[in-house]
Amino acid sequence: MLPFQEQVLSxxxxxxxxxxxxxxxxxxxFALLGYGVENAERGAAIKLILTLDANALLPAQKRKGIKLLKILISHGFFKTAKETLYKITGKTLKGQSRTCYLCENKFEKIQKITEKIVEKLGAYEYHNFVIGIELPVEVEEREDEFKAEFQxxxxxNLRNEFGRTIGKKISEKTGKPVNHRAPDIVVLLNPFTEQIRLQINPLYIRGRYRKLIRGIPQAKWICTQCQGKGCPKCxxxxKMYPESVEELISKPILEAAQGTKTSFHASGREDVDARMLGTGRPFIVEVANPRKRLLDLKALELxxxxRAEGKIEVLNLKLAxxxxxxxxxxxxxxxxxxxIIVKFDKKVSDEELILLEKKLSRIMVRQKTPRRVLHRRADLTREKYIYKVKVKKLTPKMAEIRILCQGxxxxxxxxxxxxxxxxxxxSQILNTNATPLELDVLEVMLKEE
Ligand SMILES: [Zn+2]
Ligand SMILES: [Zn+2]
Known part of the structure; x- marks a missing residue:
């Protein structure tokens, strides 16, 4: 067996x-041999050593040496070999190939492509990016066959080298790092067609909201009559309500981030007629295609x-x-x-209210999907735990009940x-009709926080 360096050269x-x-x-x-050197330098070094080898064959084995030089010129496009041949024979080689079998010389375009990408990226604010290389199928197949042929x-692979090299060049120009795990922007590049597409990943802003008044739904509520087209009913x-928590929060965020649209996600929801107080309910706004990401969240909160003064407020905005x-x-x-403030059909005694507290604390409630939401929710039976209930009498027929329960x-x-x-x-425990008057959510506790 040949020594390793000779294996590489042969x-x-x-x-x-x-x-x-x-x-x-x-x-x-031979990319996995030798760190800290680019493939182009590695390839040129191999060609140089082969040129020196060819030169060393002269004058004793002139034919063999010249044949080797000609290979390096015609299939290696190698300048030193060309100059060496000219020095020895006084001739240059005519009609040599100029196109690389694997990359079709696309690496020569890297500088130009990099500049185009940097220009496109200039329209956006981002922390990091990644390059996604799209290759024509025939190019990939050709490389696979080539690798099999020479073991x-x-x-x-070609995809890797394009991605890595261009990523590095863009980082040098923009100062932004490549991030494979969660990039702000994915640059999709086909080096063969030179098509560049930017995939702008969403921006996520989380926080908590408080709803200070009743009568505002959490989500934008599309008119049930016209499905959003606009009709006499709406x-x-x-839409059914002029404003929603979603819109009041999302609109200023969309404007600041200059995105194309937003999606609103929250941890549960309160009824339209319920307030959301205390430290608020956790939410996230997802902004599609944001141009701005380096937002002043404190200013955005303000x-x-x-703009929503007296209706809702947000606190603790953070990137997510x-x-x-x-x-x-x-x-x-x-x-x-x-x-919740509750009205009873009859007068209720203090003893009955103490009994109510006892009977509702530390119990599992069995609940079929409420009739009022059956039109949009599946009819299921749920079991939810109540940790604690506190009852405070307001009038003989009215009480305030505080309930700490499972979401x-x-x-x-x-x-x-x-x-x-x-x-x-x-109603069942007190054996009377109990009617809810006002509902407030006082706290929403999340495990993750
Ligand atoms: Zn090539
Ligand atoms: Zn309508």
């Missing part, structure tokens, strides 16, 4: 005898709160990532604290009993 020569390759593409076949063991607005959306959506198992419990139905669909209930 393989390189075997390759060049058959196919024209640029420095990048020759060096890439390449220490090579890198006064042409296409803008939202000023995609994973938090998933966490937020399945955060139902957390605790919530409610306050997802329907509070109004816990009061009315919903025609026996919620068991137990305030």
């Amino acid at each position: 393989k390189a020569l075997e390759i060049l005898k058959k196919y024209p390759l640029c420095d990048h593409c020759l060096g890439r076949q 390449i063991k220490h090579g890198e 006064g042409g607005a296409g 803008t939202i709160n000023k 990532d995609k994973n938090i959306v998933r966490k937020l959506k399945k955060a139902e198992a957390t605790q919530k604290l409610y306050r 997802g419990l329907y509070i109004k139905e816990l009061v009315t009993g919903d025609m026996g669909r919620t068991v137990p209930s305030v």
Whole structure:
């Protein structure tokens, strides 16, 4: 067996005898040998050593030496070999190939492509990026066959080299790092067609909101009559309520981030007629295609709160990532604290209210989907835990009840009993009709925080 360096050289020569390759593409076949050097330097170094070898064959084995030089010129496009041949024979080689078999000389365009990409990126604010290389199928197949033909063991593939090289050049120009895990922008490049597309990943802003007044839905509520087109029922607005928590929060964020649209995600929702107080309810706004990302969140908070003054307010805005959306959506198992004002059909004694506290604390409530939401929710039976209930008498026929429970419990139905669909209930325990008057969410507790 040949010593290792001779194995490399003889393989390189075997390759060049058959196919024209640029420095990048020759060096890439040995990419895993030697760190801190680019494939182009590696390829040029191999070609240089082969040129020295050819030169050393002269004058004793002139034919062999000249043949080798001609290979390096015609299939290696190698300048030193060309000059060496001219020095020895006084001739230049005519009609040599100029196109690399693997990359079709696309590496020569890298500088120009990099500049185009940097220009496109200039329209956006971003922390980091990644390059995604799209290759024509035939180019990839050609490389696979090539690697099999020469049993390449220490090579890198073309896609990798393009991605890595261009990524590095863009980093040098912009000062932004490449990030493979969660890039702000994915640059999709086909080096063969020179098509460049930017995929702008969403911006996520999280926080908590408080809803200070009743009568505002959490989400924009599309008109059920016209499905948003505008009709007499909705006064042409296409929605049931002029404002929603979602819109009041999302609009200023969309304007600041200069994106194309927003999606609003929250940890549960309160009814239109319920307030959301205390430290607020966690939410995330997802902005599609943001041009701005380096936002002053404190200023944004002030803008939202000023524009929605007296209706809602946000607190603690922070940048978030995609994973938090998933966490937020399945955060139902957390605790919530409610306050509800209840009216009874009869006078209720202090003893009865003490009994109510006892019978509702530390129990599991069985709840079928409330009739009022059956049109949009599946008819299921849920079991939700109540940790603690506190009752305060307001008048002989009215009380304030505070309920600390598992998220997802329907509070109004816990009061009315919903025609026996919620068991137990305030109505059932007191043996009277209990009617909810005002509902507030006081706390939403998330495990993740
Ligand atoms: Zn090449
Ligand atoms: Zn309508």
